Amino acid sequence: MKYSEFQKEMGSLDRACISGFLCRLCSEMHRIVIHIYGEQGQKHNLVEKINGYLPITISPTDPLPKTICGGCLKRVQQHYELLQRVARLREHNIELKESIQEIHQTMPNRPRRSTIALPEQINRRSSESSSSSSSSSSSSGSSGVEQEDSD
Numbered sequence: 479m480k481y482s483e484f485q486k487e488m489g490s491l492d493r494a495c496i497s498g499f500l501c502r503l504c505s506e507m508h509r510i511v512i513h514i515y516g517e518q519g520q521k522h523n524l525v526e527k528i529n530g531y532l533p534i535t536i537s538p539t540d541p542l543p544k545t546i547c548g549g550c551l552k553r554v555q556q557h558y559e560l561l562q563r564v565a566r567l568r569e570h571n572i573e574l575k576e577s578i579q580e581i582h583q584t585m586p587n588r589p590r591r592s593t594i595a596l597p598e599q600i601n602r603r604s605s606e607s608s609s610s611s612s613s614s615s616s617s618s619g620s621s622g623v624e625q626e627d628s629d
């Protein structure tokens with residue numbers, strides 16, 4: 479697009495023409511911009527991509543700039559492509575989620591108490607082993623052994 483065509487579309491923006499055009503998205507001045515409602519903007523479906531996929535709404539009658547810079551154009555397109563990709567893969571992701579849930583269901587996720595020895599059980603085990611060993615080693619007769627015999 480020629481500079482004179484820009485001037486015609488933008489109206490009287492003498493000051494902007496000197497320093498550049500404001501980008502609607504990054505709010506910075508740029509010498510080279512793409513007019514959202516211009517030929518380039520229509521080619522890239524910028525109105526649809528900005529209004530549909532960005533948290534702003536552009537209308538031809540709002541008082542804000544209708545131009546975006548090259549960097550923002552690239553970002554808008556990348557953002558749009560990413561969202562399209564995500565939308566395409568959504569079905570695949572649902573299947574993936576289901577298979578992950580199946581894996582979680584088949585895997586025992588509950589705490590396995592049987593393997594964890596409680597302090598009570600440890601004490602009992604140690605006392606049992608000590609009593610059995612002590613009964614053989616210390617044959618001098620302990621009161622504990624006598625009690626077990628009487629029971």
Ligand SMILES: [Zn+2]
Binds near residue numbers: 503505506546549
């Ligand atoms: Zn920009």
